Amino acid sequence: MSSLFPHLFSPVSLGPLRLRNRIVSSGHDTMLAEDGLIGPDLVAYHERRAAGGAGLLVLQVSGVHETARYTSHVLMATEPESADGYRAVADAVHAHGAGILAQLFHPGREVMDGEQGMAPQAVAPSDEPQERFHVIPEPLEIGTIREIIRGYGRAAARICGAGIDGVEVVASHGYLPVQFINPRVNTRTDEYGGSPQGRMRFLLEAIESTRAAVGPGKVVGLRISGDDLTSNGMASGEFLEVVRAVEDQGLLDYISVTAGDSSTLQGAQHIVPPMQYEPVYAGRLSAEVKKATELPVMVAGRINQPHEAEQAIREGLTDLCIMTRAMICDPEIAVKAERDAVDEIRACIGCNQACIGHFQQGVGISCIQHPESGRELTFLPRPAVRRRARLLVVGGGPAGLKAAAVAAEAGAEVLLVERERRVGGQVLLAERLPHRAEFGGAVTNLEAEARRAGASILTGAPLCEEMLDSFAPDQVLLATGSTDREPAVELIDEPEILTARQFLAETHELARGGVLIADWKGDWAGLGIAVALARRRPVTLATAASSPGAAVQQYTRTALMAELVRSGVTFVNDVRLAGLDASTAYLQSTLCDEVLEVDDVTTTIVNHPPRAQTPDVDFGAIPTVRIGDCRAPRTVEEAVYEGLVAANEFILQPDTARVRP
Structure with missing residues (x-):
């Protein structure tokens, strides 16, 4: 038990499921699904976070009906063959002592992709247009509504039958259940509209369908926004009425609280809030929900450090803390926090570049600080060198620091030289921008990792030929960054x-x-x-x-x-x-x-x-590889990734590496 975080590491129950701690990875799209199914990459991604000590993992959304395909890569639970993937990830996560749930999802009008490059086509309670993706939906017919409701139950039965501990009905961020509830979106006059009770009917029947399908032995939860935080969206008081309605229904085991709404840019930023927002800023919303229900409550919204989570639980804002991006950045944050090794935690900086940013580009999830995330099967476990191998890294920016950390961890003798008094490169300038101070944490984390791994770091030390002679490296990695280009003005x-x-x-x-x-x-x-x-x-x-x-x-x-x-x-x-x-x-x-x-x-x-720069030094016959901006000026993400790749290739040289342990 952690002495620093006793609340965070106390067990808690969600209905029949007992969790070892209160750290949760919420449902987030990884772009790792394969043809709508769970494959080895997605299994490895979640297994690593379970091995890292998380209490609960929630899978990305699973579509409950063919009309739920909001992107071309969405995970679907509509066909029998999907069960094998759920079983594989359940077995992998359970082997490490964590719980695992899956999200039941229908986007309604919140559809991003159209078929074969065409404009998105969506269904919704009414034909009210969606601003962000510019969608005008087709109003749902009664028969299709009931078919979708049955789909919640069918998907839940298939998922839980494969060994997943339970399911979470997604009614957050303006997705289909909330589109029925919101009177600005649902203008129907039939039994699924026309009154507060009619507009609530879809959500309550979806929950009934889900619970009937899985029985009392599995978890059923609800994810809901505490406030849409956008013009013409639903406010906190309206959501509290939803909470009271599902509380009276008596079929749920917990409520997961988030913030925002997908239909506008103003509201969507709260789906994955950037570093402009204070830590635990949605805690006020979960605190309101806790007053309206006896169910356990969890909350998302910029909880990146264990002390933030501990304080939120201690003060009664929530019962569990969602730390999704924290675990994308450091899958082992839970085990490190539990042994009070807070200085070893690779803290998320909230940049959004390679996590939600990758999803919005249509590529697999990762992290600019930790490119191994989402690439577990490519880079992990780390191989180890089998003979004396010396690597000289020239430049202490993100590329050089990552390369030094990876190579030293694998057992290579690493010397990093940086001509400036501090390592960090361009990150030291980026952190001076407004709302960007946390960005400097990327360098703090990378430097600490390199030093813990055993790399030697010399600052205020421009590279010279005497260094080459004395260290006698097997390879040199040039990570010397870039310089200003004279503007042609x-x-x-x-x-x-x-x-x-x-x-x-x-x-x-x-x-x-x-x-x-x-x-x-x-x-x-x-x-x-x-x-x-x-x-x-x-x-x-x-x-x-x-x-x-x-x-x-x-x-x-x-x-x-x-x-x-x-x-x-x-x-x-x-x-x-x-x-x-x-x-x-x-x-x-x-x-x-x-x-x-x-x-x-x-x-x-x-x-x-800018313009790439390299030192004016003769490396002779020593193999030399450029990484980061001195190869071609780009961003921190490319620099760190190239540092990882270059170090990995150095380790895996035939006369240097042994097989992965």
């Missing part, structure tokens, strides 16, 4: 112009007047600098991208853009900076020959593409 009258790196790295007293941010990529830097300046002076954010923040994960972008809109920032899209004089910026359209003038500009901050 015509300048008249010596206007004030800074690069984004100069602005972030140094203290500048900017001249009075307006600021133009000339943004090449549409990434974090452009948005972040605009946020930093917008409350103090007029700001124009001009981007060559199709929209500001186009390269930023959607939920993160939404939160930042909302702040910029409220601050009165001017946006110009599809332009490049062509020239500057003392008070005017000249923007060239990327679409045609038109030139746009922006007046009253006294300072221009240029976020242009």
